[in-house]
Amino acid sequence: MMPQLVTVGVTRPDRRRIRVWVPVVPVVLVLSPVVVLAVLGAVVACHLYRIDVVRALGTGWRIVCALPGTRVDMEYSRTAVLVAIR
Numbered sequence: 001m002m003p004q005l006v007t008v009g010v011t012r013p014d015r016r017r018i019r020v021w022v023p024v025v026p027v028v029l030v031l032s033p034v035v036v037l038a039v040l041g042a043v044v045a046c047h048l049y050r051i052d053v054v055r056a057l058g059t060g061w062r063i064v065c066a067l068p069g070t071r072v073d074m075e076y077s078r079t080a081v082l083v084a085i086r
Helices: 024-030 032-048 053-065
Strands: 005-011 017-023 071-076 079-085
Touching: 017 024, 024 032, 032 053
Parallel strands: none
Antiparallel strands: 005 017, 005 079, 071 079
């Protein structure tokens, strides 16, 4: 299943928390022209490096579908960032 929601939380040095919820489907729809260009670029790159296009795009789709449940925590000094994909 494709990810539906990305939650980004930032804890700033003054300990205030900022949390942003980003729905994936509307963002993909708005950025669909860029996605089409990225897929075309991937197809050209596959042909240049002699990689099977269908297999490469299938692998990319499987990676996208495996993203739900992923959490990325980053901390630098007193600033912390949490990205959770659902």
